[in-house]
Amino acid sequence: MAEFERVVCASEEVQERGKSVKFPIPEFGERKNGFVVRYNGRIYGYVNQCAHVPVELDWNEGDFFDITNQFLICATHGAQYNPETGYCVLGPCKGKRLMPLKMKEHDGKIYLYLN
Ligand code: FES
Incomplete structure (x- = not known):
């Protein structure tokens, strides 16, 4: 299947080591979400699911960084x-x-981008 792209948000909605954006990815399952963060100017996206137990990471809607703003925290x-x-x-x-x-x-x- 060919790769296709989908707009998830405007660039300014994702702040450097700050507010992130969550978005649904129904291709990964019902109620599955992804999120995108900005770190040192670059964006990184992940499925919003802890590698430990399958729960969402963010402690507040769209808040993924820890108190030091260095790490993403579950x-x-x-x-x-x-x-x-x-x-x-x-x-x-x-x-x-x-x-x-x-x-x-x-x-x-x-x-x-999804396949
Ligand atoms: S669920 Fe245990 S660290 Fe995320």
Whole structure:
């Protein structure tokens, strides 16, 4: 099947180490969401599901960064993830990884790519 793109939000909605945007990805299952964050100017997208237990990560709608703004954090048991790689660096799922999503940013918008 050919790859297709879908606009998820405007670029300015995703703030550097700040507010992120969640979006539905029904192709991954009912009520599955992805999210996109900005870290050192680049965007990174992941399926919004902890590598430990399949719950959503954000502690408040769209809040994924920890207090240091260095890591993504799971609100349930505190796993910390590297925003650039999705690898868990601390917590019960250390060494496991968030499922990455292919995302690109151009013309002031952020796109999700799916097969
Ligand atoms: S459910 Fe996320 S750290 Fe346990």
